[in-house]
Amino acid sequence: MAKSRLSLEDKLFLVKTAKDTVSHIKIDNSICKKCRDKLCLRLCPAGTYEEINGKIEAAYENCLECGSCRVACRDGGIRWSNPRGGFGVSFSNG
């Protein structure tokens, strides 16, 4: 049987989000530079984090606001706060 897999891009497209102009995720690359694991790159269910030219960048508008990256990042390279009121995801089938 052919396997049908939905890509993450397709799924993120379905999420209703009010996009803020400022990011609720701040990255301190001076800390990330020294991080060996860079767990955020695979842990985020929305694939928010990417390493570009040796720097961690966050596509904050994709964030599903679970907060796992904040909990998993022990060294504090990720400074995650809730998006401002009125911004971020709105789930209807949670």
Added chain:
Amino acid sequence: MRQTDKSEVIVVGAGPSGLACAYTLAKKGIETIVIERGEYPGAKNMFGGIFFSSIMEKLFPSFLDDAPWERFVGKRKFAILSGDSEMAFDTKPEFFNKPPYNHSFIAKRGEMDKWFAKKVEEAGASILTDYCVQDFLYENGKVVGITSGGDDDSFMADCVVCAEGANSILTEKAGLREKIGPERRSIAVKENIRLGQSVIEDRFGLTGRQGAAYEYFGSSVPGLLGNGFIYTNRDSISVGVGFSLSDYLEKKDGKTPNDILEDFKNHPAISPLVRGGETVEYMAHMIPSDGFKHLPELYRDGLLITGDAAGLLNTSFFHEGVNLAMASGIFAAETLAEAHEKSDFTSETLSEYEKKLKNSFVIKDLENCKNFLSFLHDHKAIINDYPALMNDVVVDYFRVSEKPKSVVKKEIFNRVMKNVNITQMAGDMWGAWRNLV
């Protein structure tokens, strides 16, 4: 312009915990405002899920007729997946299938939290949405209000109840616990998949408002502490996986949470159930796994912590969260009513809250399963090796061939002896009985 408003109590978070607290306060005539960061109550929330409704029904006897539940849980299945196989225990007792339906209703938080919030407003509390609390305000070390840290008004109160849920940022900021690490949380991803009402009823063998709750252990989340699930809504299903964050980070096989969910959906036991469905939404949320041994401080001068923010979730097989959250919200409200009477919101008066929790099922149940997660973490064979072996044994036993059954039995025996250390397994099983059940 920034203004400062005042209320007797501020509740941060319009989840089941905050709403149960606000409802109880409003009914006692205490002026209460609930502050919620979502566009509406439920907008930021996701669970499996089964809404365990015994407490809700005490607040609203008309829950069964009124509340926006999807289906009652008429049928439960606990399955173990291994490789391409499934072994399951399926139950649909009569008492699941007649009122009060074992107080178990499949629901969507977007609907349920909104409905609950409306009831809270009718009881006299106000609810402010689209407002994200960034910090508490203090006076001489006592919490006296909240601020968004931005251009919004701030709010002052005699006492603040923090019901912010599993991502407990404010609780940490207030110093009631250290920054949580991956040992203290699980992560879950879930899809809502539309199938249509008649397909669901045919596929899951349901009639009317009857629903199915299926939980999958073993290789549903390979090598990780957690499980996969399917819950039937009215015309869609909730399909998801949840697993320990620290387990996941240790495993390092490169799979993302979405990969694990897709693998689960494509398991031969699951794919016929999701086949042909249209994914409507994709969501993620954390689940506390603090348990009894790692509860935060529950109160301070002018501050109480309730629900998931306080880690008050039954981390065993029962997966009970919403009812513990509601119970803690109600205990907080009762404590505040006493404090209100005395006009004393110091930690000494508020310590009554912890006593109430300790005397109730909330802390007793947490204590009862205090070793559940650590035991499984230290005895990985229980989730990895034994289920697979048990499955192989069953498969071999029922395999049709001309081999005499006595030979088959002998082969199975040899296989088991080769694969497990019997003394260790006996020890594991005894430990499982003591720590898991």
